[in-house]
Amino acid sequence: MSIAPVIVWFREDFRLSDNAALSAAARDGAPILCITILEPEPRQGAAHDWWRDGAIRALEAALQEKGGRLHVLRGKAEDIVPALAKACKAASVHWNRRYDPAGRAIDTTIKTQLKSTGTEAHSFPGALLHEPWTIRTQADKPFQVFTPFWRAARKYGDPRPSLPAPDTLTFAPLPKTDQFHCLNQDEFGLLPVAPDWATGFRETWKPGEKAAHEHLSLFVEDTLRGYSEERDYPAAEACSRLSPYLRFGHVTPAQLWHAAMQADAPAQNRDKFLAELGWREFAWSILFEQANVATRSLRPEFDALPWRTDPKGLKAWQSGRTGYPLVDAGMRELWHTGWTHNRVRMVVASFLVKHLLLDWREGERWFADTLVDHDPASNPMNWQWNAGTGVDAAPFFRIMNPVLQSEKFDADGEYIRRWVPELHRVPAGMIHAPWAADQETLKGCGVVLGRNYPHPIIEHKLARERALSVWKTFRGA
Ligand SMILES: Cc1cc2nc3c(=O)[nH]c(=O)nc-3n(C[C@H](O)[C@H](O)[C@H](O)COP(=O)(O)OP(=O)(O)OC[C@H]3O[C@@H](n4cnc5c(N)ncnc54)[C@H](O)[C@@H]3O)c2cc1C
Structure with missing residues (x-):
């Protein structure tokens, strides 16, 4: 009699080592059917999709080295997992837990469906x-x-x-029925095509365990x-x-x-x-605890703050053309590589929210689309921390000065020169605030403000006064 297989469902755990769901299945000695599902919801950002493509390919290769394969399916997990368990008469389905409320709700539904048909469902910690x-x-x-x-x-x-990767694994095939289509790599649809903006990503990162x-x-x-x-x-x-x-x-x-x-x-x-x-x-x-952390201020009174609408300002921020070199360097690094440094994330977040008085959710959404490390917990929590709208947050009236931050954390301008090539020849003494430099000397370094590098889109002192005044009126109200 053949042994009933165990389905191991990979979600955000593209690894073989310290993988409790996989190790438990391997311990049982049953053949394992490895799957991952491209779920329609929640929609992930484009940079996240790029990494997911690489993550799937890397795990596929690792499983192939063990003599097996990863089956990549597309659709709603609530439809696929119970149907697959039934079709292959699985003894159980294993997965490592996810903790976002939407994902947990899906997992609970699936668990109930599986149990009602006599299939065990086992979830494990790890993330x-x-x-x-x-x-x-x-x-x-x-x-x-x-x-x-x-x-x-x-x-x-x-x-x-932490657990070692299982030494040996035996694998079960996908049931032979039209009901389940295992996607080829060129069917994933996760990579950018026209235009292909991921050159910098490929130069910077190699996904995989x-x-x-x-x-x-x-x-x-x-x-x-x-x-x-x-x-x-x-x-x-x-x-x-x-x-x-x-x-x-x-x-x-x-x-x-x-x-x-x-x-x-x-x-x-x-x-x-x-x-x-x-x-x-x-x-x-x-x-x-709070599903809406990306859409509601954790201090709800901040949802009444009169945020500005400024598509031009938002675009300048997104494309690294604010005229503040450290802000621009960070936003360009983010666009080029899908990642930027924590200190720089704080500076650019403060700039969007306090200098431009744009709603923190605009920034959260842009980061969600452009960060390879975007996660639905850290991103909104950090945005809310920087905006002053969150729990244990920096107060709203603490406004980072992008020039002082630049002088302190990139004193000789090395980081700025790496990401803002137009300022490549500008010396450290001028690079943090080019508008304050002698314009003839700046021209000698190849920079003409307003022509090949922007004037600041807002003056720091004005921005600071505006933010504080809005804050005082808002607090008074
Ligand atoms: C506005 C803003 C948005 C952010 N969005 C994200 C996000 O979507 N995903 C994300 O992983 N991090 C986010 N961060 C946190 C932090 O910037 C990154 O985790 C960090 O820059 C990653 O680089 P690292 O791995 O070299 O970090 P390291 O300094 O090496 O830290 C090690 C690990 O600790 C964790 N970590 C570090 N700082 C933080 C932090 N402030 N909050 C939560 N975890 C942290 C990360 O997992 C990181 O990989 C955000 C920060 C800000 C200010």
């Missing part, structure tokens, strides 16, 4: 250090402030040990040693750049944690890095 419902206040409420959240999380000690571990090794063996002092400087290669690998589950936060703990690095650097993983956990703990 977070701790399950979001475990870190709660004494009153059993979600934390609203990061520091006590992280203190409570750290009391749990180290996360569980193998590349993730190469990145991680380099980081813990070298960069982590100076992490807390250098991580704020965008020209330095001083942060891990692991965010898209975490987003697609090529590595788990538990693997990062253990690698950092074993690294030969000063404790303050390791702790700072672990605390950043803590911010990621905090963001997910918020989304777990």
Whole structure:
């Protein structure tokens, strides 16, 4: 008698190691049917789609090395998973949990459907250090402030040990019926075609578990040693750049944690890095409770703030043509590579919300479409933090000065020159605020403001006064 297969459904966990759903299936010894589903909802951003394409291909290759394959299906998971389980008489379906309310609702429906037909459904942890419902206040409420959240999380000690990739796997085929069409790579439809804007992505990133571990090794063996002092400087290669690998589950936060703990690095650097993983956990703990974190201000009174409408300003910000070199460098790096540095994300977010007085949701949406690491928890949480509309957020009246930020964190202009080539020959003393420089000297460096680099779209002092005045009126009301 043949053994009933186990379906392993890969979602945001494109890896073989530390994959609890896969390891449990392998332990059972049953043949495994590996699937992933291109679901219509939620619609993901274009940069996210680009990475997903690479993530699927990399996992396909890894499974092929083990003698199997990944079946890529398209449609609603609620339709496909129960039907597939029935068609192949699966003993169970395994998956690693997702934590966004929409995804959880789909998973709950599928679990109920499977159970009603006698198929077991097993879900496993993995995408977070701790399950979001475990870190709660004494009153059993979600934390609203990061520091006590992280203190409570750290009391749990180290996360569980990470699992090795299963040594051997046996595979089950997709049932031979027209009901399930396994997509070829050229049918995924995730890559940009006309125009193909992904050249910079291909030059910068290699999706997949193998590349993730190469990145991680380099980081813990070298960069982590100076992490807390250098991580704020965008020209330095001083942060891990692991965010898209975490987003697609090529590595788990538990693997990062253990690698950092074993690294030969000063404790303050390791702790700072672990605390950043803590911010990621905090963001997910918020989304777990509040589905509308990307659409509603967590401090609802801010939804009444009179945000401006300014399509030209928004376009200038999106395309890196604001006339503020650090802002422009960040927005161009984002467009070119799908990623930008955390300090720069803060500066550009503050600029959009406070200098242009544009609704933080405009920025959130642009990042959601252009970031390869976009995640539905960290992105809105950080936007709301920077806008002052969120929990534990920087107050609205704290307005970053993009010139001072530039002078402090990119003092010799190296980062700006990398991403704003028109300013390549401008010396450090002029590069942060070219409009304040002697225009003849600037011309000697090949820059004529208004011709090949824009004048600032708004003066900092004016923008600051406008934002504070709106804030005061709003607060008074
Ligand atoms: C406006 C704005 C939007 C952002 N949107 C996203 C997003 O969509 N996805 C995303 O992963 N991060 C987001 N971040 C957080 C942060 O900028 C990135 O996680 C970080 O830049 C990734 O680079 P890294 O992997 O080198 O980080 P490292 O400094 O090496 O940190 C390690 C890991 O910790 C986590 N982390 C670090 N900082 C934060 C943070 N502030 N919030 C949550 N997690 C953090 C990330 O998973 C990161 O990979 C956003 C920040 C801002 C200001």
